[in-house]
Amino acid sequence: MFRRPLRAALAAATATTIMAAGLAGCSAGSDRPAPGRRAGPPAGATPGATAPASPAPPGVAPSRRFAVGVRELSYNRGGDRRLPVTVWYPATGAPGGSPDRGARVAVGRFPVVLFSHGLTGRPSDYQALLTRWAAAGFVVVAPRYPHTSRGASELQVLDVVNQPADASFVLTRVLALNRAAGDPLRGRLAVDRVAAAGHSAGGVTTIGLFTVGRDERLDAGIVLAGTALGVGTGFTGTPAPQLFVHGERDDVVSYQAGRAAYDRVPWPKAMLTLPDGDHRGALLGDDERGLDVVADTTVEFLRWTLYGDDRALRRLPEQATRGGLASLDDRF
Known part of the structure; x- marks a missing residue:
């Protein structure tokens, strides 16, 4: 839970700075093994060379593209904290096309990515990016936050401070589905391989x-x-490990603000910089070429950190810089 001083600090800072104004432009109990222990590699993974600093045991991520299924869940952390959740997942069938609602989950055990939307956003705004993660072999879990999403009865910018706790709550409930009798995700979640991701205010949540x-x-x-x-x-x-992505022409959350947070990360990290990138184009699909670079770079990052695939780590710089659209500060 969050400390009272944090709430006071956020309130003081937000009233006159980015959260109160800038971020308004964001967008149109688990069954995990005990600390220090790891479950075996996801189904289909094979041993590989040790990847520097990867949290996952050595393995090989799926090379195939999956069809993508989608389902909706609904949770409530109490009171007015209702949390609808969209889940995109690898599915059976031919890859490509739109996500298939209720499609059968593909065979395997898939890492989980917890995604947080930006202020006035919804998970569906990010479908172009998140379905690429699902097609690469990840289960993407995206809650819609009660007071910062589009359509909220009352937009409350300061409520961002509560969202990390919301996100953890949702993660606990979804990971529990791995043992839920009759649930389509039963036995399909690699519950010891989990990442968090988010855009703008969702990036605040992720940090x-x-x-x-x-x-x-x-x-x-x-x-x-x-x-x-x-x-x-x-x-x-x-x-x-942390991967930051930021456009230098972002007029909502300045590049300098994102870089300042990145510089304070004490762990293996990298920052993908798009010189011509704005706040949303390459992340919500408005800029297709930029989206390709962001999607392919983040997929390689997830393959490395969650599947333990060191080949993905070697591919990552090439994906990040292809076409000359971005540069990579690589400190992995």
Whole structure:
């Protein structure tokens, strides 16, 4: 849970800075093994060379593309904290096309990526990116937050401080489905291989999951156009590699703010910089070429950190810089 001083600090900072104004433009109990222990590799993974600093045991990520299924869940953390959740997952069938609602889950055990949307956003806004993660062999879990999403009865910017706890709550409930009799995800989740990711205010939420609201189940993080405003840069707990993505022409969350948070990460890290990137184009699909670079770079990062695939780590710089659209500060 979050400390009272944090709430006060966030309130003071947000009233006159990015969260109160800038972030308004964001977008249109588990069954995990005890700390220090790891379950075996996901189904289909084979031993490989040790990847530097990867949290996962050596393995090989799936090379095939999966069809993508989608389902909706609904949870409530209590009171007015209702949390609808969209889940995209690898499915049986031919890859490509739109996500198939209720499609059969593919055979295997798949790592989980917990995704947080930006202010006034919804999970569906990010379908172009998140379905690429699912097609690569990841189960993507995306809650819609009660007071910062589009359509909320009352937009409450300061409620971002509560979202790391919401995210952890959702993660606990979804991971429990791995043992839920009759659930389609039963036996399909690699519950010991989990990353968090988020855009803008969702990037704040993601950083919070590694600082004031540290969730030790998380092995890696992806911060898309995010900042540490309100959640701080006191990164703590087991080292977890971080990938930051930011456009230099972002006029909502400045590149300098994102870089400042990145610079404070004490763990293996990299920052993908798009010189012509704005706050949303390459992340929500408005910029197709930029989206390709972001999607392929983040997929390689997830393959490395969650499947333990060191080949993905070697491919990552090439994906990040192809076409000359971006540069990579690589500190992995």
